Amino acid sequence: MGSFISKQSGFDPAKDISDLTGKVIVVTGGNSGIGFATLQYLARQGAKVYLGARSEQKAKAAIERLHKEGLGPRNGEVVWLNVDLSDPRDAKKAAEEFLTKEKRLDVLGIEDTMMVNHISPFVFTRTLLPLLTKTAKEPNSDVRIVNVSSDAITCMMPDLARYGLSKLANALFTKQLQKKLDADQVPIIVIALHPGSVNTEGLLRDPILVMPIIGPIARLLFSVIFLTPSQGATAPVFAAAAPAVRAQPELYKAAFLQPSAKIGRPTNPDAQSAELAKELWDTTEEILEKLEV
Template sequence: MGTSSSKPTAEKFDPKKDLVDLKGKVVIVTGGNKGIGFATVSALLRANAKVYLAARNEERAKAAIESLHNAGLGKGGDHSLGEVVWLKLDLGDPREAKKAAEEFLKLETRLDVLVNNAGDMHGDGRLGDDGVSSMQIVNYISPYVFTRTLLPLLKQTAAEPGSDVRIVNVASKVHAWIPAGVQYKELSDWNIQYSWRPFAHFLRYGTHIRSPPSILSGQPISPFPLIRLGNSKLAVVLWSRHLQAQLLASDPASPITVLAIHPGVVDTASHTMPFPGLMKWLFSFGTVPVDEGAHNSLFAAASKKIKEEPEQYRAGVYLLESPPGTITLPSAAAQDDKLGEDLIQTTEKFLKDIGV
């Protein structure tokens, strides 16, 4: 779907056998209290990592941690696999994302793996106080700020002998559903609405009409969120490729690997979408269990394959999930270096304007 030929890198992937030993390593997983994020945290703890479960809601985060403890995970010490710690992270505001990263920097002297998993699948398109849709803030801008703030520590860790530092950005195949002509030159380009006709988005055909927010009285509300999701995930893929290129340009031997991945179709949110009964039925076809839905994230975060063959993964690659670690090309727009440059420039200008 908008991708070129793919190259499977593994016939089968088993997180219980195919992850590197993460003892002594520090990992952050955003949105780690539920769904794919929780499954990712669980598997990384089994690999002996110290995992910061980054989430906004303290009650839900602590409930998730209690569940992990009850499974013999994350307590720390000799009688538990790994250690899990809650990190308060609110991606709804880039300022709060920066504060969370700064708090982490006070707690740790290394960061080996960052998994930007948290996201918003079903925002209604309303603009936030800073004039940008909440979906763009949560899915792209705040993770960008969180990562940018943590980057010096990631680089410091990467400078250690034998390091294997990775940044994993959970994207989606829907990044390829964005019509031709997408731009990121202006703030308003983040807030474009896309009309839809029935099933056009599932088939990726049909007429897509770009409607500026002003047509909807400044508060764009669309009945179907997947194209807005695609817009934000296109930004994630472009940013991932740009960041990898930037790291390699500054240090061709950079041991930091940046990967954008598609997790697969996992029914973790259909009940919150419009027409929940219909969505539940549609999502029942071809979905995978949540634990399996985390496999591509886990491959990107800690697979032995990437440690053994790092060069092929440091070309701004995009990983599909079947099987996990399948290297492919993203959409043509996601490979557009000029579009990526425009995105980063607009992002940095926006962040400067809001004081981040």
């Protein structure tokens, strides 16, 4: 699982995170792609990881694959959590179900259009925040919230504009949530990140790949240019578990990580706007109030 990205950053997600035994982590979208690879790294270091996914069949297949590929050296536990982010009411139910199962939550990783990428994760995080806060106040705790954004926040192509706006919302949500936690003196670190352009299972279902002549060329280019899911997990794993983050909390609070796990700036300057972050937060709460969530 070594990679060019890991060499660039100096961080190897397979080796450079501490023993996570006793830690409880939730990763949404963990049944494939970057989420799967992230979950795999964390479970191999001993964490109990909840795989948040809508499909039980796909979740069980992912868990079977994890066991087949091995969860050593520390053999953590992977548990399916029924998370449907297509509706904020279902997202809240999923979070409430989790609260009946666990007494702590050390890391919340959100990796999944505006409803799925912002509003439902907002509800999911808000519902779990009291438990995250409780865990953060325990001795020697290290609680983090990781939001997977993207450099697609600058994309205004018709097919990707909505996705880009939702990822901008992820970055703004990170900024405003960190501000609120700091104001309440809660020692939780919130990080947004761009995992890079990753050759995921979803990308491989692109219709262009089955076209004659163009398809084989596209598959070759994807394999050369794009990162593997394991490489794409470098920044998420760093954000979730690298000791350097807790060692320098003021540096990493509300930071935006690049694929190499180095701190960078979002390509859209709006992602740095404190005013826009607050406006988004307030607007989201107004929408949820109308939905009675």
